[in-house]
Amino acid sequence: MTTPTSKKSGKGRVHGVVSELSALMSVKEGHKEPMKATIQVFEDRLRDPRTQSSLERIGLRSLRFVLFDDDRRLMWLTSFESEWDPYVDDALAIIGLPVWADWLQHTNEFTIEDVDAVTNADIKAFLQSGQIQAAGFFDFFGDVTQPQVTKALRVNKAFQQVLDDPAAQEALAQPALKPLLDEAAD
Incomplete structure (x- = not known):
């Protein structure tokens, strides 16, 4: 059974102007350290002062990578204010497609072998396929942009x-x- 997606938040929940995206993945055997390194590159891109106005424009509220089960599983969580498709498109452009492909290649679920050939459509389809709806979602400033x-x-x-x-x-x-x-x- 396929979970229907809404224009606002993909499969995620909505609170006010904010949507959530949650996805669970498993880390390939022997890829714990490369996964951590690529997550750090992703985070560094987000913290780069040159990206701040772009992140505000797309409405990024928060983003978390959580490694658990002795670093064998990954939970990726983000919340944002814009529509699902433009948010992901813009996030791919701001962070850079190679940075996305770098961390995704360390998951068992991402099966594209040639990460240099990965497209935005590939990443969007992958995120949508691994996305699960949060059981609950609350943003304290849900109605504030x-x-x-x-x-x-x-x-x-x-x-x-x-x-x-x-x-x-x-x-x-x-x-x-x-x-x-x-x-x-x-």
């Missing part, structure tokens, strides 16, 4: 600068700003 969070952080930083500027004290004494100052006092 990455751009909203980023803007709120920028506004807060600018407001803190105003609060620290002695020249702003007269303006900040205006009664209309009291609710904002009360909130900032927390």
Whole structure:
């Protein structure tokens, strides 16, 4: 029986604007260390400051690789704000198809022998085939988007600068700003 996929989240669950993708795989015998190394490359790509605006644009909320069962099994979990197809397409482009193929080749389920010939369609089909729906899914900020969070952080930083500027004290004494100052006092 095939699990139907929704446009929003593939087979994953949705909470507010956020969808989840969960997949379980087994690590090939003798591939524990190469798997760990390729996961580190993937993570380094995500942490690269040059990718941050792209990750925000595609709505990446979180991504986890979990090795368990003495590193014989892998759980891959991600949550995101965009539609399933564009999210995966964009993630493939941002991280780079070779980086994806590098970690997938260490799983028993990924059967494409020539990783240099792997296509986006191959990876998407593989992810969809291994995806399982989470039994439960909750995102504390489920109705808040990455751009909203980023803007709120920028506004807060600018407001803190105003609060620290002695020249702003007269303006900040205006009664209309009291609710904002009360909130900032927390």
